[in-house]
Amino acid sequence: MQAPFVDWLTLGSELFFQLSSGRLLTHLEVSPELRTDAAPLAWAARPVHARGVRAADRSSATTIAATQLWIVGAGPAGLALAEACVARGVRVSVLAPDPRAAWRPNYAMWLDDATSLGVEPYLAHRWPGTTARFAAGPRPLDRGYALLDDRRWQLESLARIERAGGSIVAGTLAAIDHDDEGVQLDCDDGQRLRGQLVVDATGHGSRFVALEAGPAPAYQVAWGEQWAVEKELELDRATFMDWSSTGAAESDESLPPTFCYALPLARDRLFAEETVLAARLDHAPASYFPALRRRLDRRLELQGVGRIGEPLELERCVIPMGAALPRADQRTLAFGGAASMVHPATGYLLTTVLRRRARVADAIATELGHWVSPGGPSRRIWQAIWTPAEVRAWRLYSFGLEIICALDRAALDRFFAEFFELPDHCWRGFVSGTAPTPELMATMLRYFASVPAPIRARLGSALFGREGLRMLRGFGGLQRS
Numbered sequence: 118m119q120a121p122f123v124d125w126l127t128l129g130s131e132l133f134f135q136l137s138s139g140r141l142l143t144h145l146e147v148s149p150e151l152r153t154d155a156a157p158l159a160w161a162a163r164p165v166h167a168r169g170v171r172a173a174d175r176s177s178a179t180t181i182a183a184t185q186l187w188i189v190g191a192g193p194a195g196l197a198l199a200e201a202c203v204a205r206g207v208r209v210s211v212l213a214p215d216p217r218a219a220w221r222p223n224y225a226m227w228l229d230d231a232t233s234l235g236v237e238p239y240l241a242h243r244w245p246g247t248t249a250r251f252a253a254g255p256r257p258l259d260r261g262y263a264l265l266d267d268r269r270w271q272l273e274s275l276a277r278i279e280r281a282g283g284s285i286v287a288g289t290l291a292a293i294d295h296d297d298e299g300v301q302l303d304c305d306d307g308q309r310l311r312g313q314l315v316v317d318a319t320g321h322g323s324r325f326v327a328l329e330a331g332p333a334p335a336y337q338v339a340w341g342e343q344w345a346v347e348k349e350l351e352l353d354r355a356t357f358m359d360w361s362s363t364g365a366a367e368s369d370e371s372l373p374p375t376f377c378y379a380l381p382l383a384r385d386r387l388f389a390e391e392t393v394l395a396a397r398l399d400h401a402p403a404s405y406f407p408a409l410r411r412r413l414d415r416r417l418e419l420q421g422v423g424r425i426g427e428p429l430e431l432e433r434c435v436i437p438m439g440a441a442l443p444r445a446d447q448r449t450l451a452f453g454g455a456a457s458m459v460h461p462a463t464g465y466l467l468t469t470v471l472r473r474r475a476r477v478a479d480a481i482a483t484e485l486g487h488w489v490s491p492g493g494p495s496r497r498i499w500q501a502i503w504t505p506a507e508v509r510a511w512r513l514y515s516f517g518l519e520i521i522c523a524l525d526r527a528a529l530d531r532f533f534a535e536f537f538e539l540p541d542h543c544w545r546g547f548v549s550g551t552a553p554t555p556e557l558m559a560t561m562l563r564y565f566a567s568v569p570a571p572i573r574a575r576l577g578s579a580l581f582g583r584e585g586l587r588m589l590r591g592f593g594g595l596q597r598s
């Protein structure tokens with residue numbers, strides 16, 4: 118004879134019974150001495166079969182566990198959203214193959230964004246100003262820049278999620294199934310997990326989210342190296358972009374136009390990255406690394422940067438730019454790279470996820486608070502992920518991306534030299550992705566009027582061509598069937 122229940126756990130003051138049938142009974146008040154506050158959600162997030170249910174019973178054991186929201190992916194987007202959701206009382210579990218593995222990229226952002234978004238305590242480096250360099254000369258930008266201590270941010274974020282009752286679960290998602298009760302996640306290793314909602318935060322190129330039809334994304338590709346250097350570096354400015362040519366050898370390299378991004382990390386330490394801002398590539402992005410590396414080497418030689426020994430760190434960067442937006446008629450939600458939140462003109466994503474996480478978490482908490490049955494996709498949550506105004510702005514940016522992809526190095530040099538001549542608030546709002554659509558349009562028109570004739574001709578033909586049409590057609594918001 119089977120026992121009526123095979124396990125129990127407490128979450129705060131609630132007691133949950135796991136029945137042998139696999140169902141989880143909830144909402145029984147439990148006395149304080151029975152509470153297991155030390156790890157309140159850890160059990161709930163583990164696969165049901167790992168706790169007393171035989172493996173053969175696994176399919177019947179896949180019941181709705183205590184997790185309300187699964188966030189798949191433990192990158193910056195997944196953790197930022199998980200933190201915001203647990204802070205609103207949502208029972209969250211984060212799933213990733215190796216959730217505590219160090220993030221690979223070195224994340225940077227504008228200093229004022231770091232301050233306004235509350236990540237200033239996690240800055241490893243800050244520069245009071247930045248410089249952009251063009252054929253016409255350097256252009257000092259009165260805007261500070263910052264590099265994140267992303268390991269500390271990541272570990273503290275994980276700790277905060279767990280302290281607030283969230284769970285961090287190791288596993289690789291293989292498939293998502295939505296049904297009348299919620300969502301079921303099947304992992305590579307046979308784990309079967311249940312919840313009410315799922316957010317895909319698995320980064321660019323997610324397999325689980327359907328995107329609108331559209332052109333293939335362009336790519337930002339970069340090769341970065343950190344060096345100990347001989348000459349004393351000035352620490353007051355980061356180089357946001359240096360479009361200067363590295364000489365005649367460039368014509369043999371079959372590379373799209375590149376610029377150099379450089380961060381003086383200490384008086385004797387430099388991080389420099391040769392970057393294709395955005396291009397439609399003929400070959401796999403990684404195949405451009407050797408040529409980028411050679412160009413960076415030549416640039417540092419030309420600039421007289423004496424390097425000591427071997428590079429201290431390498432960074433290889435491939436970011437899809439202007440990937441199509443997620444469709445709003447699906448029940449699998451998305452956030453971060455999986456929701457195409459990368460800024461189509463700069464490749465940055467961090468500030469966008471930090472800016473949107475609170476309102477997305479609000480929408481999720483509200484939806485779960487009024488949970489009746491999952492029904493269709495949640496319009497409210499999708500509109501918090503991408504507001505109609507942000508979709509309009511994104512379409513404008515994507516139009517700009519098409520232009521960037523079409524220009525050669527000399528034209529890009531002129532393009533950005535003109536761009537940074539715009540009034541400060543115009544270019545700041547544009548690169549931070551904070552300018553409202555009318556201001557964005559005004560910036561673009563103003564820019565249109567000020568650029569040299571050949572660039573204006575290119576912009577005009579794009580505006581009245583396919584790119585312009587696509588932009589106007591998509592102004593209504595995320596697509597639904």
Ligand SMILES: Cc1cc2nc3c(=O)[nH]c(=O)nc-3n(C[C@H](O)[C@H](O)[C@H](O)COP(=O)(O)OP(=O)(O)OC[C@H]3O[C@@H](n4cnc5c(N)ncnc54)[C@H](O)[C@@H]3O)c2cc1C
Nearest residue numbers: 190191192193194222224225290319320434453454466467
């Ligand atoms: C080298 C580099 C430098 C960058 N620098 C900056 C920068 O300075 N500033 C900036 O704003 N942006 C930068 N970006 C762009 C952007 O911020 C990153 O791409 C960012 O990592 C995307 O965050 P994410 O959380 O959406 O996805 P990711 O960081 O890619 O995280 C995805 C997570 O999902 C997990 N996962 C994947 N598949 C599965 C699965 N099947 N099941 C479970 N889990 C899964 C992964 O293990 C990981 O935990 C950079 C990108 C690169 C590549």
